[in-house]
Amino acid sequence: MLRPLILALSLAAGPALAQDVAFGGMRADVSAPVEVAADRLEVDQADGRAVFTGNVVIGQGQMRLSAEKVTVDYADAGQSRIRSLHAEGEVxxxxxxxxxxxxxxxxxxASGTVTLRGDVVLTQGGNVLTGDRMVVDLASGTAQVEGRVRSILQPGGN
Structure with missing residues (x-):
């Protein structure tokens, strides 16, 4: 995977505390249906949760989120409205x-925000940005990266 190379390259860049990022490619239609595919599903009706495991892929419009495990919390007992999705493992x-x-x-x-934590690596073309935490607003296509932010910007890039 490219992650070790990206992390190694990011160490050469200067640190910063926080950085706002134009995230145009991450813009998504937050009102579109959420589609989930996985190898396995376990549903607990009592607590209003569903756990998807194995090659989990979530799609909403043009956005794709993949992970080893995703826990879906429903807003109501009828499990018709999703409150949040918690993805873990190689997200x-x-x-x-x-x-x-x-x-x-x-x-x-509901808010259309995705919060990524733990060795966050963002790539936009040849540009790379790393940090501890990133909050993406899918409706506006913006993000904020925090915690030992490092970046590699290509000359002539955006």
Whole structure:
């Protein structure tokens, strides 16, 4: 995987405390249906949760979120409205040419925000940005990266 190379390259860049990022490729239609595919599903009606495991891929419009495990919390007992999705293990968020990797992510469906935590790596073309935490607003296509932020910017890039 490219992650070790990206992390090694990011160590050569200067540190910063926090950085706002134009995240145009990560813009998504937050009102579109959420589609989930996985190898296995366990549902607990009592607590309003569903756990998807194995090659989990979540799609909403052009956005794709993949992980080893995703826990879905429903807003009501009838399990018709999703409150949030908690992804764990080799999390990847992709939309357009933008891609982000992290250890875990929480997608708050109503607000359209995805919070990635743990060794976050964002790639936009040849540009790379790393940090401890990134919050993506899918409706506006913006993000904020925090915690020992490092970046590699290609000359002539955006």
């Amino acid at each position: 990847t968020l992709v939309s357009g040419a933008d891609a982000a990797e992290a250890e875990e992510a929480v997608y708050e469906v």
